[in-house]
């Protein structure tokens with residue numbers, strides 16, 4: 001009897017010792033596990049220790065799970081899964097300069113092929129994440145195997161449960177949380193839980209898509225009114241050149257440090273027959289498919305645009321313009337926008353794939369030549385591909401090296417330190433702009449041959465972030481991502497259209513398209529006036545959220561509210577558009593010496 005009591009006391013003290021050791025051991029494992037994460041954060045420029053304490057909570061149970069599992073195979077499997085999550089998190093950060101959010105996942109699903117092409121084209125920047133993640137996780141495996149003594153009670157089921165538990169909780173929370181956009185992953189989260197949260201939010205957003213309706217639309221209706229055309233009027237040619245991923249801050253014509261647009265700069269200085277009115281404005285969205293269809297529908301609000309079936313092609317046809325759509329991209333944006341039946345000539349990359357592979361954007365001239373428009377009045381919608389990543393341009397180094405380095409870059413923009421891969425990316429993007437410049441110049445040369453009045457409206461589907469505020473690429477719901485060049489090139493610089501365009505400040509896509517429509521002889525007006533304008537996210541018609549934007553007293557500051565598909569509105573915040581002030585003052589200075597100055 002006495003012996004048995006002794007035994008249980010000894011057992012108890014042994015259990016206490018074992019328990020204490022277990023907790024200390026799991027703390028040690030946690031420290032090493034987090035060290036792995038901190039090293040990766042440091043390597044990828046994510047602030048290494050800037051992790052919010054609450055995001056560490058799910059990590060408290062993981063080490064216990066590691067310690068309770070004895071099977072090497074299961075351990076390797078678990079670590080491989082965790083490594084994949086890290087790769088996704090840091091790979092996304094490396095590519096976009098932003099951590100993974102549900103919008104990026106949904107974009108990935110809808111444009112898997114495109115993203116795949118882009119990612120493989122930029123493979124160099126993924127080498128470091130892949131190598132580091134593999135090395136660090138292998139080291140962790142060796143550590144955990146050698147650290148585990150036989151002193152622990154092995155409990156596989158409990159171990160696996162503890163490893164799954166935090167992810168389960170995060171996933172469920174993401175599904176039931178009342179304001180999903182509030183818990184979109186931030187850089188203060190850790191990789192594994194961040195990815196699970198983003199995926200869960202994306203799944204929620206996808207599943208609740210059925211709830212989507214016009215509820216979110218403020219009900220702005222666009223009213224189209226035709227102005228009768230004068231039968232004896234001179235021939236009119238109107239063109240929209242929709243660029244791809246064009247960063248206004250990197251264009252020579254906008255005062256960028258490097259002369260990335262030598263041919264257009266010559267034109268701006270008076271070469272050719274056209275006068276230029278350059279502006280910086282806001283595209284309709286922050287991805288190709290989120291933006292181009294809304295431009296085509298001349299929409300004011302992205303959600304209301306869903307019910308607006310009128311396209312710029314329809315207006316043009318109504319006004320007796322022959323209409324052509326020439327594109328170095330696929331037909332998808334046009335399919336989403338509609339209006340195919342109003343276009344006489346449709347030429348897209350889909351049928352020109354082989355030629356496109358060889359000639360890139362130059363394929364547009366072949367399209368225009370082989371499938372020309374006829375008729376007195378003509379409307380061209382031209383969709384370029386340069387300079388989408390991977391930034392491909394065949395202009396030789398020798399030419400690139402000769403380009404001037406001019407003004408200083410806008411202050412404060414490029415202070416963020418860049419990795420070698422990012423520097424290479426910036427360099428290749430700038431080279432891509434040389435091809436953009438050439439493409440613009442060639443298209444203008446062709447259009448200049450038209451008799452009568454010529455109005456060429458040049459813009460882009462969205463910006464391409466080049467390290468501004470640490471962001472790279474496009475497709476996030478940031479206002480800066482929508483900043484694009486908006487230029488009118490015309491041989492009627494003193495006419496009504498030029499005056500209207502010159503009066504615009506920093507135009508929204510709707511204001512831009514209003515002038516395009518005007519050039520076609522159509523007035524498009526809002527049913528009631530609005531102080532706000534809208535910038536869509538990455539999926540057409542606001543289905544993944546959009547921004548309500550108001551101008552402020554400051555030319556480079558805007559007040560934005562994020563609106564999600566379920567009509568949830570964020571608090572307003574003031575956003576400063578980096579570089580906009582500098583570009584606007586450059587343009588003001590420039591316009592004193594340009595032909596656009598003759599406007600009054």
Ligand SMILES: [Zn+2]
Pocket residue numbers: 244245287288289388461462
């Ligand atoms: Zn695009």
